[in-house]
Amino acid sequence: MKVTVVKNVLDANNRIADDNRKLFDGHKMFVINLMSSPGAGKTSLVERTITALRDKYGIAVIEGDIQDTFDADRIAKLGIPVVQINTGGACHIDGNMIRETFPSFDFSKIDLLIVENVGNLVCPAEFKVGENIKVMLLSTPEGADKPAKYPLMFQESSALLINKMDLMAYVDFDLEKARRDSLALNKDLNIFEVSCKTGAGLDAWVAWLDRQIDAFKK
Ligand SMILES: Nc1nc2c(ncn2[C@@H]2O[C@H](COP(=O)(O)OP(=O)(O)OP(=O)(O)O)[C@@H](O)[C@H]2O)c(=O)[nH]1
Ligand SMILES: [Mg+2]
Ligand SMILES: [Zn+2]
Secondary structure (H helix, E strand, C coil), rough: HHHHHHHHHHHHHHHHHHHHHHHHCCCEEEEEEEECCCCEEEEEEEEHHHHHHHCCCCEEEEECCCCCCHHHHHHHHCCCEEEEEECCCCCCCCCCHHHHCCCCCCCCCEEEEEECCCCCCCCCCCCCCCCCCEEEEEHHHHHCCHHHCHHHHHHHCCCEEECCCHHHCCCCCCCCHHHHHHHHHHHEEEEEEEECCCCCHHHHHHHHHHHHHHHHHH
């Protein structure tokens, strides 16, 4: 019985996410569902990505947090349209929460919508929001065992950014293991080693993302 209930929730969410997707397609909006554990550097990556691509694309952001508006405030400072979702305890964003933000945006001006999910390695990957791609961030202090222990996020993502590479000298992060285990789960995963603090490695990420958006728009 329990399994049926969970399945129904996911089915209902899939239908809403598919409706969101159709709406985004109608406006040629490329949508990223950005996931990681708390503090891995999602908002830092969003800030860096905005700075790199804002001259080329209209960008908007949806911030998901259990409470408060710290992340949305950071994005608003850059002059980018942003809506904060407060999930009030829920540990992921779902399609319906995304739909609730629609009145706040002018879709005709958006080419790229970045959804920063709630910091959580478990269920964000189960709930589609209408994204084109999921992107996963793993930071070096978290440890290289995370792909093997939390496989779904890595399986579902198109890109994996290994962030906080500047801390490699101070943490025991087995980079080869992280790469190997991630690729064993998902051989098509595009892996980028970056530091959102120093900016190292971000050019390759931005160039890859730019190509995905270009291909989608054509
Ligand atoms: N050393 C180092 N620190 C980083 C890097 N990227 C982010 N940080 C720091 O890590 C902390 C968390 O970064 P955020 O970007 O807020 O992380 P987040 O994933 O958005 O956090 P939540 O939204 O709370 O889950 C901040 O103090 C950042 O300055 C990095 O590449 N290197
Ligand atoms: Mg954040
Ligand atoms: Zn959840």
